Amino acid sequence: MSKLTSDYLHALAKDPKATPPPNLDPETAEVVQTVVAAEKAVNPAPETELKGRVWRQVRLRLQAEALPEAEKSFAPVSPATRRWQLGLIAAMVIVMLGVAAMFLLIAQTELGRKVPAELQTGVVQSLDYELIYPNSTLLKFDPVKGFPPVNPASAVVNPKRYALAVEANLQDILAYYRAKLQKDGYSGFEDNKPLNYYYNFNSFEEGLTAYKDGEMVVITLYESKQNMFTSQPRLYNLFKQLQPKQSLILVAQGQTPKVEIPDLNYPGATVFSQDRIKKPKHPPPFDRYEEVTIKANYIALSTADDYLKVADYYRQKFNSADFGFPRDSQSQIENVVYLVAMKNGSVATLAIYAGSSSKSDSNTQTTIIITSGLSGLYNATPMRPMQDGKYTSAVWSPSGKYLAHVLENQVILWDSYGISLFTTITDFSEPITKIVWSPDSKLLAIAAGNSVKIWDMDTKTILRDGKYPGGVQSIAWSPFGGSTLAVAVENPSNANQAAQALPKETSLKITTLPFLGDIKALHWSPDGKFLATEQDDKVEIWDSDTKKLNQFPKIKGGKNSVAWAVMEQKQALAVQVDESRIQIWTADSAGTIGSNQAVLKEAGIAQFRWSPDGTLVAIAESDNSVSIWEPLKFRRLVSTKGHISPIADMAWSPDGESFVTVALDRTARLWSKDGKLLKTLDQHATPVLRVAWSPDGRAFATFDANNNIYLWQANGTFIIKLNWGFSREPGKADWSPNNVLTLVEKDGSITKWDGQGRSLGTLYW
Amino acid sequence: MDTKTFRAEENPFTESELLAQAQSNPDYFAEIYELYFGRIYAYCARRVGTPEEAEDLTSLIFTRAWAAVAKYRGGSVAAWLFKIAHNCVVNHLRNRKSFGSSEHLALISADDNILAELEDQEKRAIVAKLIAKLPDDQRELLALSVAGQLSSKEIGVVLGKGEGAVRMALHRIIKGLRQAYHRIDEGKQ
Numbered sequence: 001m002s003k004l005t006s007d008y009l010h011a012l013a014k015d016p017k018a019t020p021p022p023n024l025d026p027e028t029a030e031v032v033q034t035v036v037a038a039e040k041a042v043n044p045a046p047e048t049e050l051k052g053r054v055w056r057q058v059r060l061r062l063q064a065e066a067l068p069e070a071e072k073s074f075a076p077v078s079p080a081t082r083r084w085q086l087g088l089i090a091a092m093v094i095v096m097l098g099v100a101a102m103f104l105l106i107a108q109t110e111l112g113r114k115v116p117a118e119l120q121t122g123v124v125q126s127l128d129y130e131l132i133y134p135n136s137t138l139l140k141f142d143p144v145k146g147f148p149p150v151n152p153a154s155a156v157v158n159p160k161r162y163a164l165a166v167e168a169n170l171q172d173i174l175a176y177y178r179a180k181l182q183k184d185g186y187s188g189f190e191d192n193k194p195l196n197y198y199y200n201f202n203s204f205e206e207g208l209t210a211y212k213d214g215e216m217v218v219i220t221l222y223e224s225k226q227n228m229f230t231s232q233p234r235l236y237n238l239f240k241q242l243q244p245k246q247s248l249i250l251v252a253q254g255q256t257p258k259v260e261i262p263d264l265n266y267p268g269a270t271v272f273s274q275d276r277i278k279k280p281k282h283p284p285p286f287d288r289y290e291e292v293t294i295k296a297n298y299i300a301l302s303t304a305d306d307y308l309k310v311a312d313y314y315r316q317k318f319n320s321a322d323f324g325f326p327r328d329s330q331s332q333i334e335n336v337v338y339l340v341a342m343k344n345g346s347v348a349t350l351a352i353y354a355g356s357s358s359k360s361d362s363n364t365q366t367t368i369i370i371t372s373g374l375s376g377l378y379n380a381t382p383m384r385p386m387q388d389g390k391y392t393s394a395v396w397s398p399s400g401k402y403l404a405h406v407l408e409n410q411v412i413l414w415d416s417y418g419i420s421l422f423t424t425i426t427d428f429s430e431p432i433t434k435i436v437w438s439p440d441s442k443l444l445a446i447a448a449g450n451s452v453k454i455w456d457m458d459t460k461t462i463l464r465d466g467k468y469p470g471g472v473q474s475i476a477w478s479p480f481g482g483s484t485l486a487v488a489v490e491n492p493s494n495a496n497q498a499a500q501a502l503p504k505e506t507s508l509k510i511t512t513l514p515f516l517g518d519i520k521a522l523h524w525s526p527d528g529k530f531l532a533t534e535q536d537d538k539v540e541i542w543d544s545d546t547k548k549l550n551q552f553p554k555i556k557g558g559k560n561s562v563a564w565a566v567m568e569q570k571q572a573l574a575v576q577v578d579e580s581r582i583q584i585w586t587a588d589s590a591g592t593i594g595s596n597q598a599v600l601k602e603a604g605i606a607q608f609r610w611s612p613d614g615t616l617v618a619i620a621e622s623d624n625s626v627s628i629w630e631p632l633k634f635r636r637l638v639s640t641k642g643h644i645s646p647i648a649d650m651a652w653s654p655d656g657e658s659f660v661t662v663a664l665d666r667t668a669r670l671w672s673k674d675g676k677l678l679k680t681l682d683q684h685a686t687p688v689l690r691v692a693w694s695p696d697g698r699a700f701a702t703f704d705a706n707n708n709i710y711l712w713q714a715n716g717t718f719i720i721k722l723n724w725g726f727s728r729e730p731g732k733a734d735w736s737p738n739n740v741l742t743l744v745e746k747d748g749s750i751t752k753w754d755g756q757g758r759s760l761g762t763l764y765w
Numbered sequence: 766m767d768t769k770t771f772r773a774e775e776n777p778f779t780e781s782e783l784l785a786q787a788q789s790n791p792d793y794f795a796e797i798y799e800l801y802f803g804r805i806y807a808y809c810a811r812r813v814g815t816p817e818e819a820e821d822l823t824s825l826i827f828t829r830a831w832a833a834v835a836k837y838r839g840g841s842v843a844a845w846l847f848k849i850a851h852n853c854v855v856n857h858l859r860n861r862k863s864f865g866s867s868e869h870l871a872l873i874s875a876d877d878n879i880l881a882e883l884e885d886q887e888k889r890a891i892v893a894k895l896i897a898k899l900p901d902d903q904r905e906l907l908a909l910s911v912a913g914q915l916s917s918k919e920i921g922v923v924l925g926k927g928e929g930a931v932r933m934a935l936h937r938i939i940k941g942l943r944q945a946y947h948r949i950d951e952g953k954q
Contacts, residue, residue: 002929002936006910006917009935013911031892031943038893039811039911050820051802057824058798058831 005032012036131180131217131251133173136166139241139248152192152209153218155374159254163238165246170206170221173249177219178208186210186217190296211256220250260346261372262321264299266310269368272300296373302364307354310366311337314350322685322706323348348372394744397441400737402457404444405750406432411446411455414750425455425462438477438485445485447472452487476522478531484544486531488519525564525571530587532573534562539575541585549593550585553577560607565614568632570594572614579604582617584631600629602636606647612656616673620647626661628675638675643667649690653714654697662688668702670716679716684708694739699755701733701741709733709743711757720757780842787834794831797842802827804843805850807912812854812905822857826850844922847913851905851923858901888946895945903938910935 004024009032011018016036020029132138141163153159166173178189192207204223209216222239238248265271303310311330318341330337335354340347353367394405403414411425411432425446432448443463444455450471454464468489478484523532531542534554539562541550552575555561561576570586577583581601586594600608604622611618616637617629624646627639645665652659658678662668664687670679686705693700699719702710711719722743733743741753780800787794805826810819830849837845896907909920917931924931 002932005939006932006935009910009939010914010916013914028939028943031939031946034888034892034946035896035907035939035942036911038889038896039907041889041893050806054802054806054820054824054827055795055798057821058827 004028008032009036016040131177131219131253133164133166133168133176133249136164136249139163139165139238141238152190152207152216152374153220153250153252155257156216156218156252157255157257159252161250161252164249164251165242166249167243167245168247170204170223170247173221173247174206174208174219178210181208181210181217184212186212192218192220214256215254216256218250218252220252222248222250257374259372259374260321260343261297261348262317262323264314264317264348264350264370264372266301266303266305266313266368268305269301269303270364272302296371299368299370299372301368301370302366303368304365307335307337307352307366310368311339311350311352314339314341314352318348346372346374394734394742394750395435395437396734396736396738396742397437397444398439398737399441400740401441402437403736403742403750404435404437405744406435411435411444425453433472434475436475436477436485439479443477445475445477447475447487452485454485473519474522476524476531478524478528478544479526484528486522486524488522488533521562523562523564523573525573525587526566527571527589530571530573532562532564539573541573549587552583552585555579558607560609563608563610565610567614572631574608574610574617574631576605576608579622581605582608582619598631598634600631600634600636602627607650609650609652609659611652611659611673612654616656618650618652618659620650620661622646624663624665626650626671626675628673640671640675640677642669642671642677642680645687648688651691651693651700653693653700654695658714660691660693660700660702662691662702664688666704668710668712670712681710681712681716681718683710683718683721692733692735694735694741694755695737696739696755698739701735703733709741711741711753711755722753722757781837781839784834784837784842784845787831788837794834797830797846798827801843801846804913805846808847808850808908809854811908811912813857818857822850822853826853829853841919841922843913843915844919847909847915847919848923850913851909854905891946891949892942895942895949899938899941903934906931906934907938 004021005028008018008020008024008029012032013036020026020032024032153161181189188209188211190209192209205221207218207220209218238250242248308330318339321343323341323343323346337350337352339350339352341350342348349371351369353369354365355367394403396403401415405412405414413425425444432446434447436445437443438445442457444457446453446455450468452464452466452468452472452475453462454466455461456463466487468487471489473488475488476486478486518535519533520536521534523534524530525532529544530549531544531546533540533542537554537556539552539554540548542548555576555578558576563574565572565574567584567586570588573585575583575585577599580603581599582605584598584600586598588594600617600619602619602621606620606622608617608619610616615630615632617631619627619629621627621639623641624643625639625641626643626647628637629635630637643661643663643665645663647661647663650659650661652673656673658670658672660668660670666682666684666687668681668684668688668691669677670681672678681702684702684704686708688702688704690703691700692703698714700712700714702712704710709722711722713719722741733741736742736752739755741755743751743753780797783793783796787797802823806819806823809822809826810816813819813822826846826849830846833849896904899907906920906924909915909923915923917935918928920926920931921928926934
């Protein structure tokens with residue numbers, strides 16, 4: 001009987017429709033059914049983001065817990081098959097390589113080594129305001145770069161910052177500073193737990209913030225040993241200086257930043273008594289925004305109004321104050337709206353519950369719990385701009401599988417699910433100016449100062465490290481023809497020497513171009529047979545053996561004034577020559593250069609765009625009109641007016657059926673390819689600066705001067721307004737090949753949305 | 766009990782081969798994670814009550830499992846993984862300071878009024894309350910069976926008991942619940 005009961009229980013656990021064994025009495029079967037149903041009813045269905053989030057936590061835990069057991073010891077297990085045995089041998093080789101890499105890493109990071117005392121600069125005597133922990137030593141550090149990206153210390157205005165090392169435990173240090181600051185008249189103490197709760201499982205990070213007369217002090221503490229392997233590359237140089245058993249103290253002191261939050265009281269609402277106000281606990285992913293680190297304020301209100309009406313009231317309130325909503329969602333199961341509003345780092349998170357939290361208050365229909373202040377995501381430190389290209393600091397591989405993220409002098413690699421690949425390419429002594437993926441996504445070329453390094457994704461090593469004494473101006477992979485990387489160098493006399501420094505390999509060809517002058521950009525033809533070099537006032541065309549084929553003048557300072565297309569099976573290069581002419585150079589597949597160099601003439605050309613199939617060119621003109629040309633026939637098909645201010649950007653839809661123009665008149669306009677105005681999108685409150693279509697053509701994003709990103713369906717139907725509030729550079733957001741809108745922030749975080757504006761989470765480094 | 770993975774067309778390995786491969790290549794551990802995430806999370810959620818704790822425990826369990834991959838010596842992957850899970854959950858419950866009613870449990874009881882409207886659901890609600898009153902080892906057994914979807918043999922490996930003992934224990938739980946339910950039902954009538 002026990003077998004029948006347990007078998008049926010197991011069967012039902014796997015399949016709710018399983019039928020009871022014939023010998024099991026019906027009453028027992030019914031109880032088993034009820035038990036299984038009751039057990040299953042308790043289990044909440046995991047939310048969709050949960051799986052990825054937990055996986056990240058697993059990876060971070062492993063990393064934080066230093067060397068994982070799996071990598072420390074390798075014990076062979078009994079093989080099940082021959083194939084397995086072969087796999088084992090391969091696995092052992094991989095593990096040995098892994099161990100070797102680990103030793104290299106250890107050697108490099110000086111883990112476990114006693115750090116020479118001379119790296120520490122000695123006991124500090126005095127500073128303006130004495131916040132030196134007794135018997136601590138001051139460490140060498142760069143006050144701009146040396147702070148963790150997500151920390152209230154980053155928000156301190158005009159801060160004095162210093163780093164200390166001392167042999168003491170974190171709680172003692174914290175207690176010391178708390179007492180000292182209290183004695184000196186500081187108040188409003190807040191604990192600084194790490195924002196990213198993945199790190200929260202160990203108390204190796206602590207901190208506090210305190211305020212006094214418009215000033216603030218932020219103390220951040222780390223236990224170094226635990227942190228050597230965590231993702232805090234900015235602190236690497238500090239951890240390196242620590243003696244064993246020493247803790248790290250970071251002190252930042254300066255003015256408190258301004259927090260802009262509108263009045264959040266709801267008309268006619270009752271404020272809960274202070275003792276009933278507690279910080280709301282939002283479910284993930286909203287909990288990210290709860291981390292209000294500066295001047296945190298909590299309000300709890302109750303009102304007789306319906307909760308949806310209340311939510312609308314707050315939406316309008318924040319909208320009129322020009323806040324954006326990175327999160328806005330309604331749970332119908334629990335009848336609650338979670339709303340996150342942000343502007344320039346100021347954040348308010350609202351949980352609007354249907355129903356009362358108090359049984360005694362029968363008038364309450366809705367409870368509103370609000371947290372507001374300056375977001376922990378805020379960072380006052382500007383990011384270093386990249387030299388060229390709109391892909392400023394994060395570049396997706398063409399396969400959409402990897403994201404390379406430039407953060408200061410290093411490149412951090414992520415996979416498409418937002419999981420860190422635990423690969424950070426460092427060793428750059430100078431700022432990284434450009435990163436480019438090879439067309440097959442296997443190689444990443446990184447230009448920094450006078451070197452170009454080529455990273456191999458398979459072996460996770462630097463495949464080539466080319467030094468160019470004069471400096472590197474630009475790099476570009478050829479789209480075809482093996483893997484050829486073109487490198488524009490500053491000093492041609494060293495070019496040959498530089499080329500020789502890179503051993504020749506059939507699969508990897510590096511072409512250095514022998515010429516003088518400042519190269520703004522390199523443009524390969526779509527077939528990879530020609531390379532156009534763009535300088536400020538001219539464009540030169542080269543074949544793949546670096547033989548110069550042609551040269552055009554180019555309008556000085558022109559924007560997007562050089563572009564290739566495939567036109568009637570020919571490689572066609574369009575160059576804006578001056579304010580009224582676009583010249584088109586063609587070559588066929590055999591490399592024969594076309595005899596007719598087409599010229600398109602318009603009165604005042606602002607910029608132009610090829611249609612995806614190369615049959616049309618859209619030209620934005622200085623009188624704010626748009627004309628469509630058929631370049632093959634030198635003829636203008638249509639000229640049309642709409643915008644009342646200059647056009648800032650335009651983009652064809654991937655299917656070439658329509659295009660979008662955005663302008664300083666605060667509108668975006670959707671046109672058909674024959675120049676018919678399909679829709680005027682006038683939701684933006686400030687000039688619109690950029691437009692980008694998702695690669696699948698189902699949506700496009702428009703970026704305005706106030707950091708807002710608006711998402712639209714291909715037919716111009718409004719989807720959502722996204723606002724992240726920090727970045728003043730619309731170029732920092734772009735679509736991935738997999739249609740993920742990716743925004744790189746100043747604090748080094750990367751936020752992703754899908755084509756419907758649903759958040760896909762934020763990556764923190 | 767070595768089942769082929771549901772992604773057999775992509776991955777020809779059995780689960781234990783996957784785990785063995787994971788000793789050298791983390792990608793294979795990702796496959797194990799993919800296969801077991803739902804069951805491990807459901808088991809944790811059933812045992813600890815709040816989604817936050819369940820999430821935290823799930824990540825801890827997979828971290829421990831990953832770190833212990835080299836110690837895997839063949840046999841049922843489910844049993845191996847749930848043994849780690851069981852230990853993590855037991856430790857967690859032991860260390861947890863208070864067992865105060867969580868929001869999640871409050872939600873269930875709030876639903877009771879609605880459940881009462883239908884007989885079946887009422888039955889389920891009563892049984893759920895009876896389960897909640899069971900001793901911890903019996904609730905663990907049910908969680909491993911239903912949320913964890915383990916067989917009696919696998920549960921035996923996890924708990925260090927024989928398969929027969931597990932079957933008998935499950936049978937007794939069902940029998941006990943059946944009697945307790947009857948008492949309540951008769952009391953009502």
